[in-house]
Amino acid sequence: EVQRELLEGLGLRGRLMELATEDMGAPAFHKYDMECWMPSLSKYGEVTSASNCTDYQSRRLNIRQKGRAEVAEKKKNQRKHPFVHIVNGTALAVPRVMISILEQCQDGQGRVVLPDPLVPYMGKKYLELQQINND
DSSP states (O other), X not given: OHHHHHHHHTTOOEEEEEOOGGGSOTTOSEEEEEEEEETTTTEEEEEEEEEEOTTHHHHHHTOBOOSOHHHXXXXXXXXXXXXXXXXXXXXXXXXXXXXXXXXXXXXXXXXXXXXXGGHHHHTSSEEEOOOOOOO
């Protein structure tokens, strides 16, 4: 939900994708990607993701939960404190979001209209296209 709000705040159009098992890395049990339309590529590109990695990473890092020892002790072959479950999330993949802004926010007059949340940081409302000389 956080990633969706960030993209909507920037005025970017996107879609939510639930990934199939074969498209996820080994640590991920369940994964969602947000993708934005990238006209120059004629396809959607991933700009953010969120994964439930269950206890895959915590086992490698030996991160355990305290306070449930008595429950865990009753189960066979389980250590005193169970491993925690870890959720990973990328708020925004900045280079890909920049591509989406540059491509989705053009006004047809050679300018990129900056999303309102970025105006205070950029000090202007538009980016002007400039010709580059290779001489």
